[in-house]
Amino acid sequence: MADVTAEDDKVLIRExxxxxxxxxxxxxxxxxxxxxxxxxxxxxxxxxxxxxAYGLAVAGEDLVGTNFRSISSIAEFVERKKALAGGGA
Structure with a gap:
């Protein structure tokens, strides 16, 4: 999944x-x-x-509305989590 971009994430989230x-x-x-x-x-x-879908652990501190408010914010959250896990760009 290393080649998955934020735009790809948006497509998956939208689907x-x-x-x-x-x-x-x-x-x-x-x-x-x-x-x-x-x-x-x-x-x-x-x-x-x-x-x-992303093999990520969503922690209690991640459960704020800003992380899940829109398709864009979810994709940005996923990108940040992947980067923290060493799987993002």
């Missing part, structure tokens, strides 16, 4: 979200919570998906 937002098109910087597309239950699913 995952698409299966849960009933065909609603989501912009990369759209606030998923304010728009009502993500609730607290789905947020847990989203965190679990990020852990599985």
């Amino acid at each position: 995952f979200l698409a299966g849960h937002v009933h065909g609603v098109e989501v912009e990369d910087d759209e606030d998923l919570f304010a728009s009502g597309l993500v609730n607290s239950l789905f947020a847990v699913q989203l965190v679990m998906w990020v852990e599985r």
Whole structure:
């Protein structure tokens, strides 16, 4: 996965979200919570998906809204975690 870019991550995240937002098109910087597309239950699913999809451990301090607020913020979070784990650019 070393060649995966932030843009590739956005595609994967967008595809995952698409299966849960009933065909609603989501912009990369759209606030998923304010728009009502993500609730607290789905947020847990989203965190679990990020852990599985990227092989990352999401710690308690990572569970802030800014890390999971939008497709872009999730991709940025993933990139930071991969870099910390030695798997990112």
